[in-house]
Amino acid sequence: MKGEPLTETKEARKIVRRRPPRFDLIAGNVCLDFVNTLDDRHIKPKELLESYVDLVRFGEDAGLLDSRQVDRLYERSRAHPEQAQEVLIWGRELREAIHDVFWAIMNKRPVPPAALARLNADVQTAAGHMRLVAVKGGGFEWSYDDQGEFDSVLWPIARAAADLLASDQLQYARACFSKTCEWFFLDTSKNHQRRWCDMTRCGNRAKVQRFYARQKEGNS
Ligand SMILES: [Zn+2]
Numbered sequence: 001m002k003g004e005p006l007t008e009t010k011e012a013r014k015i016v017r018r019r020p021p022r023f024d025l026i027a028g029n030v031c032l033d034f035v036n037t038l039d040d041r042h043i044k045p046k047e048l049l050e051s052y053v054d055l056v057r058f059g060e061d062a063g064l065l066d067s068r069q070v071d072r073l074y075e076r077s078r079a080h081p082e083q084a085q086e087v088l089i090w091g092r093e094l095r096e097a098i099h100d101v102f103w104a105i106m107n108k109r110p111v112p113p114a115a116l117a118r119l120n121a122d123v124q125t126a127a128g129h130m131r132l133v134a135v136k137g138g139g140f141e142w143s144y145d146d147q148g149e150f151d152s153v154l155w156p157i158a159r160a161a162a163d164l165l166a167s168d169q170l171q172y173a174r175a176c177f178s179k180t181c182e183w184f185f186l187d188t189s190k191n192h193q194r195r196w197c198d199m200t201r202c203g204n205r206a207k208v209q210r211f212y213a214r215q216k217e218g219n220s
Pocket of ligand 1: 176177178181182183196197198201202
């Protein structure tokens, strides 16, 4: 959000990255990647956002925060652990609200009003921090007036969810076909026939299972 086209920004962040990425960002949209931070949701949920630092790491991995913002949030969270913890819990609630809204849409169910209200609250908070910034060479872009607030990492996530919900891409939001996975992703494939969150993660596993099932049938 700092003036350069996204690709250049990402490139620059690659160079300054000091830590290897921790999160498996396969969804193609940051709000769906965020939903996937509760792993194995339908079997034995595993929380990947155990601490506020995890939330910052997610923001870093997803390119939502630059290294300066990451450092500032780390420092502030050490100085104010209770506030940081509150935002972590708030963030998890936002994540579950985003999940519930998208899950309802994918399953053609009514969207739970409480989940939509929860998402809207964060969308409005994010909007309250948005501002136009003049870009060198002319024109403007949206930016956030980030003063190092703990919840600044949540603003672009809420905004991404709102943008996706209000877009014609919404119909391509999917859950992985693997019943033991069900990670969310945006199917941007040409034919929109993608079934798996990731071919190496779930697609291959399913293929192998089908292969053995066929072999078994063949043998019996
Ligand atoms: Zn999967």
